[in-house]
Amino acid sequence: MTISSRCIRLYLADSIFECLCVGAEYRQLASEARGAAVQPPLLMAAYNCWTPEDFLLETVKRIRSSDLEEALLLVPFNSACEILKMLPNILERSDCTELVCRLALFLLRIHHAPLIANHQLLKHIIQIQAKAAIKLTELRDMVGFNVHALKWMHRDVEERESLQLFRTATTDRKERDRRNRRRQAVKRPILTVN
Numbered sequence: 001m002t003i004s005s006r007c008i009r010l011y012l013a014d015s016i017f018e019c020l021c022v023g024a025e026y027r028q029l030a031s032e033a034r035g036a037a038v039q040p041p042l043l044m045a046a047y048n049c050w051t052p053e054d055f056l057l058e059t060v061k062r063i064r065s066s067d068l069e070e071a072l073l074l075v076p077f078n079s080a081c082e083i084l085k086m087l088p089n090i091l092e093r094s095d096c097t098e099l100v101c102r103l104a105l106f107l108l109r110i111h112h113a114p115l116i117a118n119h120q121l122l123k124h125i126i127q128i129q130a131k132a133a134i135k136l137t138e139l140r141d142m143v144g145f146n147v148h149a150l151k152w153m154h155r156d157v158e159e160r161e162s163l164q165l166f167r168t169a170t171t172d173r174k175e176r177d178r179r180n181r182r183r184q185a186v187k188r189p190i191l192t193v194n
Helices: 003-033 042-046 052-061 065-073 077-093 097-110 112-117 119-161 165-193
Strands: none
Touching: 003 042, 003 052, 003 065, 003 077, 042 052, 052 077, 052 097, 065 097, 077 097, 077 112, 077 119, 097 112, 097 119, 112 119
């Protein structure tokens, strides 16, 4: 691992930590305001977020998938606990179910023993499990429905136009590959004779 990649991962972990700090400050200001409208911090406004949960989601979305796990390894345990407390609300109203589930699973894998031992976090973990199961079932059903709809449309188009759409492209490619292999086979003996 090079120095620059370490710096990038430290920067990403720091951005997650900063996101949590800004969210905590915003919650504190909102609780002190007692129902009055509170202007979000500038960093949250720059990301176009109005709640700390949305800000966390936007921050995690901006981290490349390959760097997310390494950045989460550098996040301290108390920050991981704060993230887990936010995840049930994010799962309820989010369209990034896969990302949130990946985040929860990785944090649980890293900090399994202390998280399970903490009885205050146990209810959040159970909520995450229940809401993630519901959301993932919805996604699985949607993908299955879309796959079957595409297959139906494919059969319908083939029947209507009495042609086979995708088979012609594959046969053309096979024919091209066969011609290339013949050309290469002819070149090989010529090269070995010289």
